[in-house]
Amino acid sequence: MATRRDVLKLGVAGGSALGGAMFFGTQRAKAQLCPPDGTPPVLEVAPSPPATPFRAPLFVMPVNQPVPRSSFNPPPDPHRHQRFSEFPPQKFYRMVESEFRWVYHPDPPYDAGSYSWGFNGITPGPTYHNRYGQPLFTRRINNLPPVGVSKVTWALPSTTIHAHNMHTASESDGIPMDYIDPGEFWDHHYAMFPAGNDPLEKLHTLWYHDHRQDFTAPNVYAGLSGFFLNFDQQDSGDEHDPSPYAWNLPSGRYDVPLMLHDVQFGADGQIIFDNFLTDGWLGDQMTVNRRISPFFEVEARKYRFRLLNGGPSRFYELFLSTGQKFTVLTNDGNFYESPLEQDSLQISVAQRQDVIIDFSRYSPGDQIILYNRLEQTNGRGPTGRLLDPGYPMMRFDVVPRTRPDRSKVPDFFRPQPKIDFGEVRRHRTWVFDYDGGMWTVNGKIFDPNRIDAGIEQGTAEIWTIRNAGSTWSHPIHTHFEEFQIFEKNGRKIRPGSRLDVKKDVISLGPGDEVKFFGRWRDFLGRHVMHCHNVVHEDHAMMIRWDIVPPGQGF
Amino acid sequence: MSSKQKEERSAEGTSQGARRELLKGLAVGAMALPLAGVAKAATGTLGQSPAHCAPPPQPGGRVLPNVVVETHEGQKALFYNELLRGRIVGVHFMSIAADATYPVIGNLAKTQALLGDRLGKDVFFFSISTDPENDTPERLKEFALEHGINSRGWLLLRPRPEDVPKIHASLFRPRPGAHIAEDCSPGLVRYGNVEAGLWGSFPARDVPENIVRRFSWVKTREPFNGTPKRRGPAVLPPHLRAS
Numbered sequence: 001m002a003t004r005r006d007v008l009k010l011g012v013a014g015g016s017a018l019g020g021a022m023f024f025g026t027q028r029a030k031a032q033l034c035p036p037d038g039t040p041p042v043l044e045v046a047p048s049p050p051a052t053p054f055r056a057p058l059f060v061m062p063v064n065q066p067v068p069r070s071s072f073n074p075p076p077d078p079h080r081h082q083r084f085s086e087f088p089p090q091k092f093y094r095m096v097e098s099e100f101r102w103v104y105h106p107d108p109p110y111d112a113g114s115y116s117w118g119f120n121g122i123t124p125g126p127t128y129h130n131r132y133g134q135p136l137f138t139r140r141i142n143n144l145p146p147v148g149v150s151k152v153t154w155a156l157p158s159t160t161i162h163a164h165n166m167h168t169a170s171e172s173d174g175i176p177m178d179y180i181d182p183g184e185f186w187d188h189h190y191a192m193f194p195a196g197n198d199p200l201e202k203l204h205t206l207w208y209h210d211h212r213q214d215f216t217a218p219n220v221y222a223g224l225s226g227f228f229l230n231f232d233q234q235d236s237g238d239e240h241d242p243s244p245y246a247w248n249l250p251s252g253r254y255d256v257p258l259m260l261h262d263v264q265f266g267a268d269g270q271i272i273f274d275n276f277l278t279d280g281w282l283g284d285q286m287t288v289n290r291r292i293s294p295f296f297e298v299e300a301r302k303y304r305f306r307l308l309n310g311g312p313s314r315f316y317e318l319f320l321s322t323g324q325k326f327t328v329l330t331n332d333g334n335f336y337e338s339p340l341e342q343d344s345l346q347i348s349v350a351q352r353q354d355v356i357i358d359f360s361r362y363s364p365g366d367q368i369i370l371y372n373r374l375e376q377t378n379g380r381g382p383t384g385r386l387l388d389p390g391y392p393m394m395r396f397d398v399v400p401r402t403r404p405d406r407s408k409v410p411d412f413f414r415p416q417p418k419i420d421f422g423e424v425r426r427h428r429t430w431v432f433d434y435d436g437g438m439w440t441v442n443g444k445i446f447d448p449n450r451i452d453a454g455i456e457q458g459t460a461e462i463w464t465i466r467n468a469g470s471t472w473s474h475p476i477h478t479h480f481e482e483f484q485i486f487e488k489n490g491r492k493i494r495p496g497s498r499l500d501v502k503k504d505v506i507s508l509g510p511g512d513e514v515k516f517f518g519r520w521r522d523f524l525g526r527h528v529m530h531c532h533n534v535v536h537e538d539h540a541m542m543i544r545w546d547i548v549p550p551g552q553g554f
Numbered sequence: 555m556s557s558k559q560k561e562e563r564s565a566e567g568t569s570q571g572a573r574r575e576l577l578k579g580l581a582v583g584a585m586a587l588p589l590a591g592v593a594k595a596a597t598g599t600l601g602q603s604p605a606h607c608a609p610p611p612q613p614g615g616r617v618l619p620n621v622v623v624e625t626h627e628g629q630k631a632l633f634y635n636e637l638l639r640g641r642i643v644g645v646h647f648m649s650i651a652a653d654a655t656y657p658v659i660g661n662l663a664k665t666q667a668l669l670g671d672r673l674g675k676d677v678f679f680f681s682i683s684t685d686p687e688n689d690t691p692e693r694l695k696e697f698a699l700e701h702g703i704n705s706r707g708w709l710l711l712r713p714r715p716e717d718v719p720k721i722h723a724s725l726f727r728p729r730p731g732a733h734i735a736e737d738c739s740p741g742l743v744r745y746g747n748v749e750a751g752l753w754g755s756f757p758a759r760d761v762p763e764n765i766v767r768r769f770s771w772v773k774t775r776e777p778f779n780g781t782p783k784r785r786g787p788a789v790l791p792p793h794l795r796a797s
Contacts (some may be wrong), residue, residue: 046615080787082794141782148774153751154613158771171787183778184785214754214768266615274614275753276744277727436656436741438757445741445757447764524794539742540757 048265048285051105051292054395058296059289064126066091076137082169082523087191089137095119098143105292109269115151116223123290124259125226132232135192141185154273155218162211163228165504167195170525176213177448195481196521200417203333204230205306205352217312217534218273225310227257239407250304250407257306261287262314280313280379280535288394295395301405302358311349312534315382317374318345327356334502335413348475348507350532356409366398381473419517423460433468439541446542453545455520456553464515467508476506478529483518520547612751616724621717626694626710638748643678646743649685650697656740658758663701665762674707677769681710747772
């Protein structure tokens with residue numbers, strides 16, 4: 001039987017299509033049950049200045065370069081990190097957060113640069129190349145101008161950098177509470193072993209981004225994001241690797257991370273953000289690696305592209321203009337058992353897909369456009385309609401091959417870890433909803449001091465994730481370990497389908513319910529689960545869960 | 555640009571009529587306004603060219619309107635110039651009737667207690683009624699007394715009915731067709747540094763300790779010089795340190 005709340009929600013759904021005034025006019029007493037305020041007509045009212053598509057060259061971020069251990073003063077302190085001595089760092093990095101003008105496009109007014117935040121002077125920040133078995137250490141220093149001085153007035157120069165979804169201890173995870181203000185630093189230790197030391201738990205394409213409580217959306221949008229890539233002896237990062245274990249996927253300059261952000265600009269070329277929108281934030285300029293609709297010269301050979309939706313709120317469905325299929329390797333950084341052939345890529349915020357595009361079928365001079373065809377008119381989620389042709393994200397311009405393409409795409413990568421329901425210690429249900437203008441989980445708003453789940457270390461649990469909303473979507477992300485979805489909307493996941501893979505983000509459409517199996521191992525401490533429409537996250541759609549010693553769960 | 559044009563541009567939302575009404579109100583009220591600093595701000599505002607009062611940009615290019623509001627203490631003030639300008643504030647929309655079905659004032663009153671002297675000095679709360687027909691200054695005063703609201707740092711405001719949407723639009727993006735009386739966000743408080751144009755939101759029903767912490771986050775600070783200091787992580791307790 002439909003509850004009154006359900007009826008109200010249906011009313012909202014109808015109202016948005018047929019004229020909301022009538023609905024709102026009759027439900028005064030239950031005002032808190034109508035959804036949070038906000039529709040973003042910004043895109044239509046004041047569009048960004050035009051920028052010639054495919055005029056800006058793609059920015060390919062440099063690989064992050066290590067620094068000597070001796071360059072740290074004070075030196076890394078083993079007493080501040082779980083299992084530090086067991087996994088002593090072999091590589092050391094220093095990442096300095098600062099403000100600078102970033103040129104999103106060579107056309108005026110963009111050519112003067114837009115005030116941005118980034119790492120070591122660039123956005124996206126340098127790309128980490130890590131290797132399983134080689135622990136690493138990063139000191140992150142906040143050198144941003146403080147409030148009142150920063151030219152980026154809509155973001156908070158206080159940061160906590162989360163490596164999404166590194167298997168790392170709480171104190172190195174970059175949770176919303178572990179922030180640093182200008183003039184402060186935080187040390188992060190990444191032990192570089194897969195969860196449970198199970199090689200099947202390895203994951204490869206990750207990213208790092210700010211996670212500051214209340215301000216993640218503006219801080220990431222300002223530029224605080226970058227790639228965090230893990231390699232091993234199979235995904236070895238060398239297409240010429242003679243090792244019998246190596247997959248020889250395209251590597252080096254043929255392995256290109258692509259971070260998608262939609263950004264809104266003012267007439268002066270400066271970035272616009274509206275902190276007063278709680279539905280989500282959309283921009284009308286599509287950027288790839290922080291350049292507006294760039295072009296990229298590709299040789300007539302295979303490439304590996306690592307696509308990431310950097311948010312804040314837009315969902316993408318990507319197509320190639322030639323109708324060529326994508327050969328999909330991974331989902332959220334996890335290899336499928338076998339590559340999938342797909343016409344399109346559906347990527348919600350924070351999701352990643354590694355794909356192979358083979359340009360050898362084209363001739364030099366050919367141009368292939370990557371389109372996002374998914375329509376989205378407000379921050380709540382996509383309409384589900386496909387546009388034709390859609391938004392041009394970037395263009396690939398084919399040039400002759402400079403040398404033979406020795407890279408390969410194996411037919412088989414690795415199986416998924418076994419789901420063993422015998423290990424399950426607890427079932428939990430998390431319902432994503434709204435209340436009084438804030439976004440809620442199980443009717444509650446985020447409280448960093450309230451532990452919503454005490455999970456026993458070394459156990460497995462089944463979590464049911466439900467979207468109580470009928471008109472909005474939520475990409476739900478939980479930290480620390482990947483999980484395996486075994487059921488969606490009452491149906492089992494089909495072997496070999498898109499969801500038959502480990503994941504760390506669930507794209508939860510209106511009314512969706514997903515069940516997953518997860519394990520929590522190796523460390524103790526505080527972590528979070530939240531909506532990765534980061535505007536929803538900033539408006540309290542987050543829970544804290546802790547890993548606790550065996551026998552102390554709740 | 556003529557001085558009249560300047561005035562119109564800088565003090566958006568302040569019609570000549572509103573200014574006259576304000577001056578009338580201030581004739582008896584200015585020095586008696588209970589907020590520390592308001593009297594000074596009022597004097598400054600009225601004594602100088604309005605061009606000097608051009609508000610700093612707020613999120614989404616909004617302008618905080620300079621409309622006249624009545625306080626629960628029965629005084630009149632300009633919403634931007636005399637209440638918000640240059641301050642760290644918490645601002646939200648409420649009505650006495652709505653608080654009966656979705657109570658938030660009681661929790662904010664607990665926050666007031668935690669803030670102590672800081673409220674009225676470093677931080678100011680403004681509760682804006684969306685029901686000005688019923689929420690008269692007298693009723694708001696009574697309501698404030700019931701909740702122990704200290705008007706030194708927290709004012710309940712009654713705008714003119716036609717100004718409610720103006721103020722609301724400066725802090726929200728209303729749904730097309732929705733009337734302000736159906737405000738959808740009674741559980742949300744905007745907090746911000748008005749001079750810097752930096753704003754966040756907190757849940758009105760959050761734990762008071764969590765709410766209080768936020769006001770220092772958005773404070774204007776001096777640029778940092780010197781060697782960066784370690785903020786964390788903290789030294790772990792022995793049971794977590796062992797591998």
